[in-house]
Each structure stands twice: as C-alpha cells, then as structure tokens.
Amino acid sequence: MRYISTRGQAPVLSFAEAMLTGLARDGGLYVPETVPSLSKDEIAAMAGQSYEEVAYRVMAPFVGDTFTEAELKGAIAKAYAGFGHVARAPLVQLAPGHFLLELFHGPTLAFKDFAMQIIGQLFQIALAKQGKRITIVGATSGDTGSAAIEAFKGLENVDVFILFPHGRVSDVQRRQMTTPAESNVHALALSGTFDDCQNRLKDMFNDFAFRDEVGLAGVNSINWARVLAQVVYYFTAAVSLGAPGRKISFTVPTGNFGDIFAGFIAREMGLPIEQLVIATNQNDILHRCLSTGEYRMDGVKPSISPSMDIQISSNFERALFWAYGKDGAAVAQLMEELKTKGGFTVSQGALEALRETYASGRVSEAETAQTITEERTRSGELLCPHSAVGVRVGHAHARPETPMVTLATAHPAKFPDAVEAATGLRPGLPARMADLFERPERVTRVPNDLAALEALIRKARTLGEPRA
Numbered sequence: 519m520r521y522i523s524t525r526g527q528a529p530v531l532s533f534a535e536a537m538l539t540g541l542a543r544d545g546g547l548y549v550p551e552t553v554p555s556l557s558k559d560e561i562a563a564m565a566g567q568s569y570e571e572v573a574y575r576v577m578a579p580f581v582g583d584t585f586t587e588a589e590l591k592g593a594i595a596k597a598y599a600g601f602g603h604v605a606r607a608p609l610v611q612l613a614p615g616h617f618l619l620e621l622f623h624g625p626t627l628a629f630k631d632f633a634m635q636i637i638g639q640l641f642q643i644a645l646a647k648q649g650k651r652i653t654i655v656g657a658t659s660g661d662t663g664s665a666a667i668e669a670f671k672g673l674e675n676v677d678v679f680i681l682f683p684h685g686r687v688s689d690v691q692r693r694q695m696t697t698p699a700e701s702n703v704h705a706l707a708l709s710g711t712f713d714d715c716q717n718r719l720k721d722m723f724n725d726f727a728f729r730d731e732v733g734l735a736g737v738n739s740i741n742w743a744r745v746l747a748q749v750v751y752y753f754t755a756a757v758s759l760g761a762p763g764r765k766i767s768f769t770v771p772t773g774n775f776g777d778i779f780a781g782f783i784a785r786e787m788g789l790p791i792e793q794l795v796i797a798t799n800q801n802d803i804l805h806r807c808l809s810t811g812e813y814r815m816d817g818v819k820p821s822i823s824p825s826m827d828i829q830i831s832s833n834f835e836r837a838l839f840w841a842y843g844k845d846g847a848a849v850a851q852l853m854e855e856l857k858t859k860g861g862f863t864v865s866q867g868a869l870e871a872l873r874e875t876y877a878s879g880r881v882s883e884a885e886t887a888q889t890i891t892e893e894r895t896r897s898g899e900l901l902c903p904h905s906a907v908g909v910r911v912g913h914a915h916a917r918p919e920t921p922m923v924t925l926a927t928a929h930p931a932k933f934p935d936a937v938e939a940a941t942g943l944r945p946g947l948p949a950r951m952a953d954l955f956e957r958p959e960r961v962t963r964v965p966n967d968l969a970a971l972e973a974l975i976r977k978a979r980t981l982g983e984p985r986a
C-alpha cells in the first residue's frame with residue numbers, strides 16, 4: 519500500500535513512513551493511493567466479532583507489510599484493553615431508528631482515544647525497529663491533546679508538546695493535559711485559537727531544518743493512521759444494525775473533519791452508508807461551504823462545544839482531493855487561496871461531488887443547550903455539547919427506512935458546566951479521575967509565534983537525557 523500527498527508533490531511513502539512523517543513535505547496530507555475494498559461477505563462476517571477482530575480486518579489492508587500480523591494484532595489488543603466498555607463503542611437507542619454510538623469509554627473520555635491508543639502502540643513498535651527518537655507536537659482544541667499525552671506519556675524515545683488555545687478548553691480538558699507528571703510531557707497554552715495552534719504546527723512541519731533537527735512527528739488527524747483507526751467503528755456500528763444487508767446513515771459532530779472523513783473511507787471500502795451528515799456548531803464554515811460552495815473564514819466564535827471551534831478544517835483538504843478527482847495541483851491552489859485570501863470557491867463539479875457524499879446541518883448555542891435538556895428527558899441520555907450538536911442534526915436528517923447513527927464524541931463529564939446549565943445535573947468523572955482537580959498543574963504560556971515556539975521546543979527536549 520502506497521501513500522500519496524493531497525498536493526501531489528511529496529514523496530510516495532509506505533504506511534509506516536506516512537505515520538511517522540505526519541504532514542507531507544509539500545504541505546499536503548497523506549492518503550492511500552487506492553482504497554482497498556471489502557466484499558459483502560467479508561463485511562457480513564464481522565457480525566458478532568469483537569471490536570478488536572473488526573479493527574484488524576479493517577486496518578490490515580492499509581498497513582500492508584509494515585507490521586507483521588502478530589504485531590498489528592498485539593497492538594490492537596493492547597490499545598483497547600483499557601477501555602471501560604466491553605463493546606468499546608456501544609450503540610444505544612435514542613428514538614425509533616436513531617442510535618447513539620458512544621465513543622467516550624476510552625482512558626480520556628473522548629473518541630480520540632480510539633485512534634491515539636493504537637497509534638501509540640504502532641509508534642513504539644516502529645521506533646524500536648528504527649532506533650529513533652522523535653518529538654511529537656500536537657495542536658488541540660481539548661481532546662486530541664489529552665489523548666496524545668495519555669498514549670505517549672513516559673515513553674523514553676518520545677517528547678510530547680501539546681499546543682492548546684489558552685482559555686478556550688474546558689477545565690477538565692486543560693487539567694487532563696497539565697497534570698501528568700511525566701517529564702516527556704509539555705503542555706503549552708498558546709495565546710490564540712485552535713486554528714492558530716494548528717497553523718503553527720503546520721509551520722513547524724514546513725520548516726524542514728527544524729523538522730529534521732528535532733525528528734518532528736504529528737499525531738493530529740494530519741496523520742493518516744489517526745483517520746484509519748477511526749474507520750473501524752463505522753463498521754462495528756453499521757454491521758450491528760444490519761449492514762451490509764441494509765444501508766445505514768451517520769451524523770458526525772465535525773470540526774477538523776477527521777472523524778467524518780473516516781466514515782467516507784468506510785464507504786469507499788464498501789460499507790453501505792446512505793447519508794454522511796456533517797453537524798457543526800455556530801462555527802459553521804463546513805455547513806456554509808456545502809450550502810453555497812464558498813469556503814470563507816469569518817472568525818472563530820467561542821461556543822459551549824469548544825472542541826469544534828475550528829475554521830481551518832484540516833481534513834477537508836482530503837475531501838477536496840477526492841471531490842477534485844485526485845488533482846493535487848487543484849487542491850494546492852485552493853489551500854494557497856485559503857492561506858492568502860482567507861477562503862476559496864469550490865468548483866461546481868467538485869461541489870456536486872461533495873454533495874453526493876455529504877449532507878450538513880448547523881446548530882446554534884441555544885439549540886445545543888435545548889437538545890441536551892430534551893434528550894435527557896426523551897431518552898435519558900446525558901449528552902456532551904458536541905454530541906448534542908450531532909444528535910440535533912441527526913434527528914433532522916433521519917429517514918424512517920434507514921437507521922441513523924449519531925457519533926457521541928465525548929463524555930458529558932468533560933463539559934460539566936454546559937451540561938449542568940442545561941439539565942441541572944453535574945456529571946461526575948470516573949473514580950480513576952476523581953482527584954483531577956487536586957493534582958498540581960504544569961503548563962507554559964506561549965505566544966503565537968513560530969520562532970519562539972521552536973526555540974522552546976529545542977530547549978525543552980534537550981533538558982533530559984542526551985539524545986542519540
């Protein structure tokens with residue numbers, strides 16, 4: 519299996535190379551040259567299998583011979599052993615024909631654990647083979663950061679630096695990032711938005727001297743392995759509701775577009791997905807783009823679903839690559855316009871291709887709160903605000919003949935203030951995290967400045983043992 523860049527100008531890589539490389543050297547994102555397909559019989563055979571078995575069947579064709587069967591199976595087993603639910607990603611029914619896919623039973627209570635736990639394992643195998651030491655830098659609006667820290671803390675050959683927007687993540691999210699005591703973990707609170715964090719991260723990747731000097735690696739959904747691991751739960755959910763014998767629809771609370779793009783890949787592999795619905799909060803650039811063909815930034819507005827407060831939706835580039843018939847030059851041109859003019863117009867043909875694949879909806883702040891309140895009464899489910907955005911859009915797009923699955927992306931206890939304001943109930947953290955608010959915090963305030971960030975990372979990563 520070979521991996522190519524969405525901008526068409528970077529070296530073609532193997533799975534392990536793409537995983538350790540992160541951003542392509544032409545600024546694009548790696549995607550598989552061809553998407554392997556699974557037959558109806560292969561999909562049907564997943565019925566009744568464990569999450570781990572399905573994960574192996576879905577991921578193995580993309581991984582090729584990078585890892586042995588035993589290595590991949592071992593990594594999958596270790597990745598999901600710590601999840602708090604035997605099904606890993608259980609489905610609960612909200613209403614006739616509408617289901618919630620609970621993706622928050624991992625160690626940090628958000629869907630990011632599904633991918634981060636497995637890539638933590640795969641990185642360790644690959645680094646041990648190559649005898650390499652790396653510096654992971656991640657950008658987060660709250661959940662990716664804590665999941666990355668959980669997956670990589672304490673590892674000898676990895677430093678982890680996480681950039682998060684100061685004052686724009688929940689207290690629980692911040693403390694998950696600032697309280698780990700391991701010396702290879704560095705939480706950096708940046709003055710700016712998540713988009714600023716992600717832009718500085720991409721700037722670091724595009725500074726080849728810095729990138730090579732520190733052995734820069736990325737665990738955002740820039741990294742193809744992140745997207746791949748998220749494909750699995752589309753299969754487990756759809757098969758348990760009758761696929762491949764019937765079609766299933768999915769609604770996905772969306773920000774950086776990694777999660778819903780994983781659904782697109784599941785469809786490309788042969789899973790009969792009828793609708794893939796993008797659900798946005800008031801930062802609705804993706805919904806506006808699908809509605810009008812114009813991708814235009816108009817400023818990030820802080821919301822009660824802060825992890826989706828994103829305007830530069832990184833993986834939308836991968837969706838555009840497919841919509842433009844895999845024309846890397848066209849995608850590079852759009853990304854240049856985004857950078858220099860703050861937006862771009864999608865061609866009519868590409869817009870039609872996007873609309874054939876995706877539908878979309880937008881949810882206001884008041885509607886998000888109302889959905890948390892109503893769903894508590896209607897189905898008994900206590901939703902986090904991101905999942906509530908999804909559920910509202912999912913209800914609106916549900917069709918009687920096709921089951922709708924909405925992805926519940928985080929545990930309500932990560933956003934207790936919003937949930938309490940909507941329901942009067944304050945969701946508690948699991949016992950293993952009960953003392954989170956008593957643990958000391960360790961965080962560095964950083965400016966939105968590339969040179970300052972690179973200097974800090976160079977210095978902090980050399981504070982420990984001498985690097986090989």
Ligand SMILES: Cc1ncc(COP(=O)(O)O)c(C=O)c1O
Pocket residue numbers: 628659660661662739771772773774775776777778825826904905927928
């Ligand atoms: C809780 C939660 N829901 C939804 C999203 C959106 O997911 P994606 O960025 O993959 O679109 C995120 C973060 O991105 C998140 O943390």
Ligand SMILES: N[C@@H](CCOP(=O)(O)O)C(=O)O
Pocket residue numbers: 657658659660661662663737738739740773774776825826832
């Ligand atoms: N909402 C995310 C933003 C980063 O997304 P990623 O999937 O690209 O890592 C977060 O919680 O950090």
